[in-house]
Amino acid sequence: MKIFAHRGASGTGPENTLPSFAEAIRAGAEGIELDVQLTKDNEIVVMHDEQVNRTTNGKGAIKDKTLADMKALNAGSWFDDKYESTKVPTLKEVTDLLVARNYRGIVEIEFKTNVEQYPEIEEKVSNLMTSQDWPFTYWYCSLNVDTLERIHKLEPKARIDLVMGDSEEAPTMALDRSYIKGIHPRIDWALDHDAEVPNYPIDVRPWTVNDEETLAKVMELRVAGVFTDYPEKMLAAKRRN
Template sequence: MRTQIIAHRGSKGTRPENTLVAFRAAIADGADGIETDVHLSRDGHLIIMHDERVDRTTDGEGLIQDLTLAQLKRLDAGSYFDPAYTNTRVPTLDDVVQLLVAQHFTGIFNLELKTNKIHYEGIEDLVADYFDQHSVPFKLVYSSFYAKSVERLHRLQPEVETDSLFSARRRIARRLHAQHVVLGYHPAMRWVRLNWLWLPKIQLRPWTVNKPRDMRFCFRHRFAGIITDYPGLAYQIRQNYRGEH
């Protein structure tokens, strides 16, 4: 089984994260999958960004939930990373999906609902409705640190894979797996390293796997996937690793 390379927020290590330019770069680098994060704007639009606030990755301030789509679209989401990406815009979920469709992307699209800090009312229904209304060529995977979002999405779309995110404790993830709500785990790489002698024999896609030695560890153990800021580097290491074995 080939360990799949999933680009964390696009090619986050080489482009401004969670932007169309980052997703294009990830596909060009050979990523098997794209991981990204979704929030809800004040006027009910599905917004792609990691943080609950826009401050870190744009020239704006405030919570996404307090800003309209028009306000979010005026923000510069690229110059914080490098002046070469000035005027890069904040994408919506539809912007990203349309890009992937145009790129004929058929890999994994891992959408994380960022509901563990702000429980956006109705976001699970909006996400499920969106994909019910849009036929996509890629494999959709939902994940979240917030168990209620995972459970809600599983009820709404039982045919879509759901996975549990965690950083240190897997008690809730274990329960969701036992209840057949989630198929696998997306644990922190640090947790994997600490527990490698007794890793559960289920589908694992650790995050964020950026060190070459951690990439090789995951390839050697044939994990289902790795979530990495550097999909291009991971692709090269996987090619070399396969050539050696």
């Protein structure tokens, strides 16, 4: 059962930024999850939302901004003033950090949106990820099955997981595609399906698990992993359970 840092150590630092990834590495997270988006000038940046409003001091859609526009934003003060110099990272800057720290865990790259929003984002991410050998392992995931089909065609050997939203069809969509090796349901789904999860035919990794009691419950359900905002705390809880 692997502990994945959800958007980095996003409970203790600004999500999807270098400080939160550095903290996840320091804490010993067995996996690190991040979200990718594309700027107007086709640079891959790491941010959860399509808009910059929630996690920076700016406003508007990433697809309407250049990388220079994105780099002018403060991506840390919304979380805590001590992060006022924190910038939105590119995916390359994150992989540089992981290489510099010799990170040997799993990096789960989530495509947030579809090909209409970001033409060829799958190709761009795949080009970077296949450009060299890494100390870490990387996997892909998305809510969007079209994106998963595209990434599977680009990298037939890549490990691919489906993020489950509220659609009741999501488990079937995953099981119908042999290249999908795991599902990422909301924690409530995993707990509501406690009879099914222990024998589920593919990996189940719920999100988001931030307390020891919930972690203990899903460990009993033999999930393959969890996403947490507090990797240090959940790693300690895993050792106790």
